[in-house]
Each structure stands twice: as structure tokens, then as C-alpha cells.
Amino acid sequence: MELEDQAYVVAIGVDITPDNSEERIVTAQIIIPSKLAGGASGGGEGKSFYQVSVRDKSVFAGLDKMEAVVSRRISLLQCKAILMSEEYASSSIAAMVRVASRHPQLRRNIFIAVVPGSAREFLEKNQPKLTVNITRYWEDISKANKYTGFTSFSNLQTIVEGLESPGENSVITMAAVGESSPEDRPPQSAQAGQLPRAGGTKGEFVGNAVFRGDKMVGKMGDIESKMLSMLRGEWRSGPFSVPAPNDPKNSIGLTLRQETSPKVTVDLESEPIRIDIKLKLSGSLVSEFGSVDYTVGEQRKNLENSAREEIEKQASALIARAQNEFDSDIFRFGNTGVKKKFLTWKEWEDFKWHDKFPQVDIQVTAEVNISQFGFENAPATVKH
Amino acid sequence: MTKQGHVGTIELFSIVTIVQVIPVFYSLPNLLAERVQTGAWLLQILINFLGFILFVPIYLLLKNFPGKSIIDIAQYLMGNIGRTLVSLLLGGYYFYTFVHFLRVFGEAVINTALLATPLYAILVLAIMPPMLIAYLGLESLTRTSLIFAPIIGLGILMIIVLTLPDVNFDAIYPLLGKSLLDHGKNALELAPVVHGTLFLAIWAPYFRKEKGMFSLVLVVFVLTMIIATSVVILTELCFPYPDIKLIPLPIYQIARIIYVGRFVQRIEALVLIMAIVTTQLHICAMFSTSVLAFAQGWKLTDWRPIIFPLAVTGFALAFIAHDLRELAAWYYSVPNSIISAGVSVFLPIILYTLWLFKGKKGGENAENQTN
Numbered sequence: 001m002e003l004e005d006q007a008y009v010v011a012i013g014v015d016i017t018p019d020n021s022e023e024r025i026v027t028a029q030i031i032i033p034s035k036l037a038g039g040a041s042g043g044g045e046g047k048s049f050y051q052v053s054v055r056d057k058s059v060f061a062g063l064d065k066m067e068a069v070v071s072r073r074i075s076l077l078q079c080k081a082i083l084m085s086e087e088y089a090s091s092s093i094a095a096m097v098r099v100a101s102r103h104p105q106l107r108r109n110i111f112i113a114v115v116p117g118s119a120r121e122f123l124e125k126n127q128p129k130l131t132v133n134i135t136r137y138w139e140d141i142s143k144a145n146k147y148t149g150f151t152s153f154s155n156l157q158t159i160v161e162g163l164e165s166p167g168e169n170s171v172i173t174m175a176a177v178g179e180s181s182p183e184d185r186p187p188q189s190a191q192a193g194q195l196p197r198a199g200g201t202k203g204e205f206v207g208n209a210v211f212r213g214d215k216m217v218g219k220m221g222d223i224e225s226k227m228l229s230m231l232r233g234e235w236r237s238g239p240f241s242v243p244a245p246n247d248p249k250n251s252i253g254l255t256l257r258q259e260t261s262p263k264v265t266v267d268l269e270s271e272p273i274r275i276d277i278k279l280k281l282s283g284s285l286v287s288e289f290g291s292v293d294y295t296v297g298e299q300r301k302n303l304e305n306s307a308r309e310e311i312e313k314q315a316s317a318l319i320a321r322a323q324n325e326f327d328s329d330i331f332r333f334g335n336t337g338v339k340k341k342f343l344t345w346k347e348w349e350d351f352k353w354h355d356k357f358p359q360v361d362i363q364v365t366a367e368v369n370i371s372q373f374g375f376e377n378a379p380a381t382v383k384h
Numbered sequence: 385m386t387k388q389g390h391v392g393t394i395e396l397f398s399i400v401t402i403v404q405v406i407p408v409f410y411s412l413p414n415l416l417a418e419r420v421q422t423g424a425w426l427l428q429i430l431i432n433f434l435g436f437i438l439f440v441p442i443y444l445l446l447k448n449f450p451g452k453s454i455i456d457i458a459q460y461l462m463g464n465i466g467r468t469l470v471s472l473l474l475g476g477y478y479f480y481t482f483v484h485f486l487r488v489f490g491e492a493v494i495n496t497a498l499l500a501t502p503l504y505a506i507l508v509l510a511i512m513p514p515m516l517i518a519y520l521g522l523e524s525l526t527r528t529s530l531i532f533a534p535i536i537g538l539g540i541l542m543i544i545v546l547t548l549p550d551v552n553f554d555a556i557y558p559l560l561g562k563s564l565l566d567h568g569k570n571a572l573e574l575a576p577v578v579h580g581t582l583f584l585a586i587w588a589p590y591f592r593k594e595k596g597m598f599s600l601v602l603v604v605f606v607l608t609m610i611i612a613t614s615v616v617i618l619t620e621l622c623f624p625y626p627d628i629k630l631i632p633l634p635i636y637q638i639a640r641i642i643y644v645g646r647f648v649q650r651i652e653a654l655v656l657i658m659a660i661v662t663t664q665l666h667i668c669a670m671f672s673t674s675v676l677a678f679a680q681g682w683k684l685t686d687w688r689p690i691i692f693p694l695a696v697t698g699f700a701l702a703f704i705a706h707d708l709r710e711l712a713a714w715y716y717s718v719p720n721s722i723i724s725a726g727v728s729v730f731l732p733i734i735l736y737t738l739w740l741f742k743g744k745k746g747g748e749n750a751e752n753q754t755n
Contacts, residue, residue, distance in 0.1 A: 101630075104495065104496070104499060107640050107641060108637070108640065108641045109550075109641045109643055139646070157550075157622075157623075157641065160627055161552075161624055161627065164626050164627050165624060165626075332554075335554045335555075335557075335624075336554050339554065339557045339558060340554070340557045340558075342557075342558040343558050343559060343560045344421075344423075344558055344560050344561060344562055344563060345421035345422055345423075345558055345561050345562065345625065346562070347558065348558050
């Protein structure tokens with residue numbers, strides 16, 4: 001089939017219909033190639049894509065039905081994202097994941113996100129500002145967690161693994177239309193749609209939806225998502241705030257880098273089962289830190305201790321939440337630690353890790369080494 | 385007999401490696417995972433090891449009957465009936481393997497690239513190279529394989545390197561998957577299917593150099609073990625068990641997830657070309673072997689008249705299986721293992737034993753009787 005005969009879908013939205021939980025509203029974001037070639041982008045009349053929504057019994061039946069209104073053959077070869085409503089994610093994503101992972105045109109590295117409210121509305125309201133190409137926008141968004149940590153790595157492959165593996169559960173990036181303004185709330189832990197900000201695109205990609213099996217069972221905010229990334233060993237480098245050692249009410253901004261994958265030590269003999277996780281991070285001090293010189297001696301040690309304590313505290317809080325509230329091993333401890341204790345799959349499966357996870361004693365220790373301070377050795381002193 | 389040409393050592397090395405490696409392009413990794421779960425990598429190593437052991441009786445025959453094909457050896461040991469019987473067995477077996485891989489090839493192309501193309505159209509195109517190669521002789525086949533072997537090797541290496549950022553090393557655990565006894569049983573069952581080298585005994589009269597066959601095949605098996613085990617491990621690490629069980633065409637699927645920056649992505653088209661060339665070489669080898677076995681059995685001075693009827697029959701038979709899954713299920717089933725073991729393991733053992741009973745007379749005696 002000729003390229004010009006195809007309508008390329010870049011993103012798919014999936015919602016449950018308000019009046020029938022068995023039916024879906026499928027939204028496709030379709031590229032307008034001529035607009036891409038002309039360099040137009042963003043909102044208004046010049047946007048490089050348009051949207052079609054169809055109601056049908058299943059997601060892929062809906063996509064087929066779109067060909068009644070799209071003059072070309074629908075192609076998912078360029079599809080970069082699937083967004084689903086929270087309601088849909090809470091019901092069951094297994095059927096869609098099965099079809100998507102089998103679909104000859106979709107790739108396993110396609111970005112997946114959960115939207116509180118309507119996925120269709122999100123796609124309508126979220127108009128990229130910075131890029132010419134809508135495909136590029138989705139590619140950039142799907143990789144943003146590498147340098148922000150606000151979300152976790154979430155694509156079709158990670159979700160398939162979370163669904164099928166007896167040693168982990170899935171998380172999926174949360175996306176929402178941001179309606180807050182900077183005056184609305186203090187800059188504390190935020191979830192998607194709650195960032196105190198103005199300007200930019202409407203879409204916010206913050207936090208994760210937590211799954212147990214194929215159903216969404218909870219959400220986490222940006223700080224919890226950062227902790228999750230560290231505990232999973234997916235954290236590369238990103239901003240992290242810690243309480244100032246001399247003034248715990250204020251925060252100091254660090255850029256933390258995960259030096260090695262977390263070291264997971266499992267003791268199956270102890271009662272309850274014990275897991276020790278060692279995180280090794282290094283960082284640079286980037287934000288303002290007043291007149292205190294954290295670059296040397298005792299103050300630097302204090303800052304490192306503050307960072308270590310904050311990470312251990314936040315990590316322990318998230319683990320407790322995962323054990324007590326979500327009942328879901330989103331950290332992959334089953335796969336990265338416990339599974340290695342067995343030689344055969346049957347032994348591992350019979351161990352029934354998911355049943356044991358809530359009772360496991362999990363201890364986190366962090367080692368933080370702050371060694372970079374930008375291009376000034378010490379804070380400038382104010383003389384007047 | 386019209387000349388098949390001469391098969392050089394390096395050319396032989398390349399085609400034997402391709403024939404040995406081809407199953408990992410298709411359903412072998414997911415089948416191994418289905419059998420021994422996360423221990424697929426170990427089973428692959430065992431299959432390779434056992435495959436080489438199975439070559440030993442073939443080697444002993446070739447060594448004691450220099451320049452003779454297994455069909456000539458059968459005539460020497462069992463007379464004309466033996467010759468006809470062995471040629472029918474071998475010709476039929478390689479024809480059956482050809483038909484299997486022809487259909488696998490067709491299904492793979494439909495599933496990956498030409499979704500809307502009818503199967504018959506693909507099979508018509510796919511059957512042309514085997515016919516041409518069988519017409520031109522073994523030398524053309526082996527020389528062609530030598531041209532493509534380095535490209536295929538580089539392609540596999542490229543996939544392994546580019547996939548490294550996406551692999552999950554924890555997916556290899558539990559290391560054994562199943563017990564060592566299960567591994568042993570499965571290796572015994574699969575080795576004759578996966579690593580048949582009996583075709584070398586049919587090609588023997590055309591080898592440019594007969595000495596060093598043992599070391600050549602040994603190197604082939606070591607290389608195959610490295611390549612095949614790497615691909616199986618890579619598949620396990622990219623699609624952790626139990627997901628791997630559902631992944632046919634693993635190399636293609638792996639290539640689809642490669643994303644190393646904006647410029648190195650969507651390279652599955654290159655992989656597809658590589659897979660098509662490799663499979664075509666394999667199909668050509670199987671078809672040529674089949675033609676050769678029948679021609680040797682019937683003492684045809686010119687084998688070319690049987691190419692077209694065989695190709696048409698193969699084309700028709702290729703439609704029997706329902707789909708790729710059914711093909712894989714049959715190919716790695718117990719009955720097929722028995723068929724493969726019967727032909728590629730027991731036949732050379734029986735011939736070798738007969739030779740031992742005949743007082744170890746080969747070489748010139750065989751020369752006198754077969755001519």
C-alpha cells in the first residue's frame with residue numbers, strides 16, 4: 001500500500017462510555033502530513049493532526065470503524081502512545097494489552113499512560129507547543145522520565161511483564177490536563193493535573209498509576225515516582241529536594257544520579273522474609289543554599305546525611321504504601337531479588353511471591369555522595 | 385551425472401552454519417522456553433552439544449568411504465534395494481524439511497511485511513530460488529551462502545548490540561527453569577530435529593577437500609552454539625518468561641523494539657531482508673539435497689528434469705499446515721523427532737554397524753561396487 005493511501009495514527013485514547021461499561025470510546029490522533037511538511041504545529045488551525053472518536057464494543061473494532069470517516073486506510077505503524085481513562089484502567093486492561101502486544105503494527109515500546117477523566121478530552125486539550133511534529137512530542141514525553149523522574153518508564157513491554165510475571169506488578173504514567181495556577185497550592189508533592197503552574201502545554205505527565213494484576217488500584221505522586229524509579233534502578237539523573245540540614249523547613253535542590261542498580265539482598269530463612277535494599281547515589285548541589293557553605297567539611301556531611309535520611313524515609317513510606325494499600329510489588333523485588341533464590345520456575349511459582357509481599361520486612365539504606373557544586377567552590381558572600 | 389560443481393571448505397562452512405542457525409530465527413526460542421521455561425539458554429547449549437555428538441557416526445562413514453555419498457555407501461552395504469531405500473528416505477526427508485521451511489517462510493513474510501498478500505503469491509516467489517539453485521548445482525548454493533554469511537553474522541551482531549539497552553538481565557532467573565533431567569530429555573528429543581548434518585553425507589562426492597571435516601563441523605557447532613544461545617538469551621532477556629512463550633519470529637520482534645536514539649530505530653526492515661536471505665539459503669539447501677538424493681538413488685545422469693515436478697509438489701504440500709503455530713507444533717513434536725532421529729541418527733548408525741559387520745571394507749571396494 002502506498003504511503004499516501006494511509007492515515008497514520010500517532011496516539012490512541014481509550015474511554016469507557018458513560019452509559020454502558022461494555023462499550024468504548026476510541027479516539028485517534030491522526031497526522032496531517034501536509035501540515036508537517038509545511039512546518040506548522042501547535043494549536044489553532046495550523047496543527048499537524050486531527051482527531052476522530054468512535055464508539056464501539058472494543059478498542060480495535062473502533063479503530064476499524066474510523067475508516068468510515070477517514071478517507072485513507074488507518075495505520076498504526078507510527079503510533080507512539082496509548083492513553084486510557086482511569087475508569088478503563090480500573091476495570092481491566094488485560095484485553096487491550098493482549099491485542100496491542102499481538103498487533104502487527106504496534107511495537108512493544110509504545111508509550112502508555114492513564115488519564116484521570118477522559119482520554120479523549122486530554123488528547124483534545126493537550127496541544128504541543130514546542131515541537132513541529134506530534135510524533136516527536138510523544139517520543140519526547142515517553143522518554144522524559146529519564147531526566148525528571150516524575151513518572152516511571154511505562155510502555156507496552158513493561159506492562160506485559162507486569163501482567164504476566166509472578167515477580168512484579170505494573171505502573172503506568174499518569175497524564176492529566178493541568179488546570180491549576182501557581183497561586184493555587186504550595187509546591188509540594190503533586191499528582192498529574194495538580195502542578196501549580198501557568199503556561200505551557202495543558203498536558204501534565206506526573207506520577208504513576210499502580211496496578212495489581214490487570215486493574216489499577218491506586219496512584220502515586222511525583223516524589224513517590226522518583227522513589228519508585230530509584231528502587232527499581234531506573235533512575236538516571238534528576239532533581240531531588242531534601243530538607244536543609246540547618247533549617248528543615250526549607251529545601252535544598254540536588255541533582256541525584258543513581259550510581260549502580262539497587263543491591264537487593266533477600267533472606268528467605270528469616271521470619272518474616274527480609275529484604276535489604278542498598279541504594280547508591282551521587283549528586284550535585286545546584287539550588288540556592290543561602291550563606292551556608294555545604295561544599296566542605298561538616299556541612300557537606302550534614303547535607304549528605306539529610307539526603308540519605310530523606311531518601312530512606314520516602315522509600316520506606318512508599319514501600320509501606322505498596323504493601324498495605326496497593327498490595328502490589330511495583331518495585332520488582334520478586335524479579336530482581338527473590339526469584340534468584342530458586343533454580344526452577346516451578347519452585348519460584350509455588351513460592352507465591354504476590355501473597356507474601358505484604359508481610360515482607362523491607363529495609364532501605366541509601367548512600368549519598370555529593371561531590372559536584374557547579375562552577376563556584378563556595379557561596380558568594382554578601383558584604384552589604 | 386551432470387556436474388554439481390565443487391564445494392569449497394569455507395563455502396561449506398558458511399552453508400552448514402546457516403542451516404544450523406536458522407531455527408532460532410523462527411519458533412525455536414519460544415519452543416525452548418515452553419519446554420524448560422527460563423532454562424531455554426541451557427537447553428540450546430545441550431542441543432548443540434548433542435547435535436555434534438550425532439554427527440560422529442556420519443563422520444565415521446565419510447571417513448571410511450572417502451568421496452562417497454551415503455547413498456553409494458548404502459548400495460555397497462545393502463545392494464540396489466538399499467540404495468533405493470536410503471535415497472527415498474533421505475530425499476523424502478529433505479523434501480519434507482524443504483516444504484516445512486517453505487511454508488514457514490511464507491507465513492513469516494505475511495506476518496511481518498506483506499500482510500495483505502496471498503500466501504500462494506509469496507510461495508510462488510519463494511520457490512523460484514530453490515529451483516534455480518538446484519538447477520545450477522551445489523557450488524552455486526555454497527558460493528552464494530559465502531557471500532551472505534558475513535552480512536547475516538554482522539546483522540545478528542548488530543541486533544545483539546543495539547538491544548543491550550533494553551535487556552533485563554534478571555529475566556534469566558531461575559537459571560535452570562526445569563530440572564536437569566528435563567533438560568536432558570528435551571535435548572535428546574530436539575537435537576535430531578534442530579541440528580541435522582546428514583546432508584553432508586549426500587554432498588560428500590562434491591567436496592573439494594574431504595579432510596578436516598570433523599574440525600569443520602566442530603567449529604560450525606561451536607559457532608552455532610554461540611550465535612543460537614546468544615539469540616535465545618537475548619529473547620529471554622527482552623521478553624521475560626512467560627512472555628517469550630508467545631513470541632514467534634524472535635529476532636524480528638527484538639528488532640522492532642530497538643530504539644537507540646532517533647536515528648537508530650525501526651530497523652526491522654533490515655532484519656527482514658537478512659531473515660529472508662538466510663531462510664532462502666536454507667530452503668535452497670534442503671531442496672537441492674532432496675533433488676540430489678533422489679537423483680543419486682535413481683542413478684540419474686542429469687538431475688534437472690526432477691526439479692520442476694518436485695518444486696510443484698512442494699508448493700502444493702506447503703498449503704497443508706494451517707498456520708505458523710501449527711507448523712512449529714508439528715516440527716518440534718515427538719513424531720517429528722522420531723522421524724528426524726530415524727533418518728539422521730539411526731540410518732548412519734545402521735550403515736556404520738553394517739560396515740563393521742562386513743569387516744570394515746570401504747574405500748576401493750565401495751568404488752568398485754558402486755560404479
